[in-house]
Every structure is written in structure tokens, then in C-alpha cells.
Amino acid sequence: MIRQMVKINEELCNGCGLCATACHEGAIGIIDGKAKILNDEYCDGLGNCLPVCPTDAIKFETREAVPFVDPTKKQPKHEAFEMESQLSNWPIQLKLLPVNAPSFDRADLIISADCCAFTYGNFHNEFIKGKMTIIACPKLDAVDYSDKLSEIFKTNNINSLTVTRMEVPCCGGLEFAVKEAIKKSGKDIPLEVVTISIKGEIRN
Numbered sequence: 001m002i003r004q005m006v007k008i009n010e011e012l013c014n015g016c017g018l019c020a021t022a023c024h025e026g027a028i029g030i031i032d033g034k035a036k037i038l039n040d041e042y043c044d045g046l047g048n049c050l051p052v053c054p055t056d057a058i059k060f061e062t063r064e065a066v067p068f069v070d071p072t073k074k075q076p077k078h079e080a081f082e083m084e085s086q087l088s089n090w091p092i093q094l095k096l097l098p099v100n101a102p103s104f105d106r107a108d109l110i111i112s113a114d115c116c117a118f119t120y121g122n123f124h125n126e127f128i129k130g131k132m133t134i135i136a137c138p139k140l141d142a143v144d145y146s147d148k149l150s151e152i153f154k155t156n157n158i159n160s161l162t163v164t165r166m167e168v169p170c171c172g173g174l175e176f177a178v179k180e181a182i183k184k185s186g187k188d189i190p191l192e193v194v195t196i197s198i199k200g201e202i203r204n
Contacts, residue, residue, distance in 0.1 A: 004045040012057035017098035019049035029091040086129040094136040104156035107132040112164040138173030149181030160190045
């Protein structure tokens with residue numbers, strides 16, 4: 001169908017992430033330092049992102065696109081069980097997050113290995129609730145997390161850090177990167193490390 005959509009000029013975009021925060025539907029993410037439309041069906045075409053863009057990189061366009069589907073609407077309740085999501089920010093992948101995202105200010109951060117949320121059943125309520133979430137996998141991502149994390153810590157006032165990792169050896173890289181980033185930042189940020197077993201049990 002033909003409908004009004006948001007168009008982002010990547011040459012003008014400075015990657016500040018304000019548009020991603022303003023988009024309540026989660027249609028915008030920061031990829032390789034530039035804002036991008038992640039999913040056409042999540043863009044409502046109303047343009048909440050336009051007024052927050054400091055470089056005027058966002059405009060309207062009318063084009064062919066799939067119909068809008070509001071991801072913020074509650075899904076029909078399962079007959080047996082329903083658990084509310086506690087996620088308060090988007091994106092959550094460390095590689096996609098801008099260093100100066102407004103949600104970092106005075107945040108309690110949880111930095112989690114990807115597998116933790118799938119392994120520990122009550123992860124949202126016990127770990128994500130009330131925190132800004134960052135996920136990463138040191139085995140899959142060939143990057144030094146400590147560099148970007150240290151920039152995040154330097155740039156923002158972080159209240160506290162919680163690292164959740166699996167008991168497997170590769171997850172040690174995430175814990176090490178966070179500790180190194182704290183050192184590089186020169187700040188004294190409270191840190192808690194929680195290790196989860198492959199059976200979904202907290203080890204410490």
C-alpha cells in the first residue's frame with residue numbers, strides 16, 4: 001500500500017540516537033553510527049522522531065510500504081500464563097547503541113550475555129526491571145567491548161552496573177571487558193557480577 005513514511009538522510013545523521021528514543025514503536029535503530037528504519041511495519045508515519053533530530057536529517061515521504069502494525073499494543077492473553085516485558089530501551093545490542101543515548105543519564109545498567117535471558121526464566125523481573133539493558137556476546141562479536149563501554153562510562157553519569165553472564169568460559173570476556181572499561185573510564189562505578197548456569201540457576 002502507499003502511505004506516509006519517515007525517510008532518514010544518513011549523510012546528515014550524526015548518530016545521536018534521539019530519534020530512536022522518540023520512536024515509541026521501535027521502528028528506528030542506530031546501526032554503524034547512523035539512524036535507520038528497522039522495520040517498515042512499525043513506522044506509523046506520524047513523525048515523533050522529526051522534531052528531536054538536531055541535524056534535520058529526517059523527512060516525510062510517501063511510498064509503497066507494508067501496513068502499520070502497532071507493536072506497543074498488548075497481544076491477546078495466553079490462557080495459561082503471561083509475563084510483562086520490563087524492557088525500557090531500544091536498541092539493546094551494544095554494537096547498535098549510541099554512546100550518548102539520553103537513556104544512559106543516571107541509569108542503572110544491566111550488561112548481559114545474550115544467552116542469559118533465554119536460560120534464566122525470570123530474567124525480566126529480576127534483572128531487567130528498572131534498568132537500561134545492554135546485551136552482547138564476546139564469542140560472536142569480534143570487537144573489544146571495553147573501548148565502547150569505556151566511552152559510554154566516560155560520557156554519561158552511570159549509577160550502577162550489573163553484569164549477567166553464563167558459566168561458560170567465553171562469557172568471561174564480557175565480565176573482563178566491563179571491568180577494563182571501568183578502569184579506562186577513570187570512574188568508580190558500583191559493579192555486581194551474576195553468573196547463571198546452563199540449567200538456569202544462579203551460581204553466586
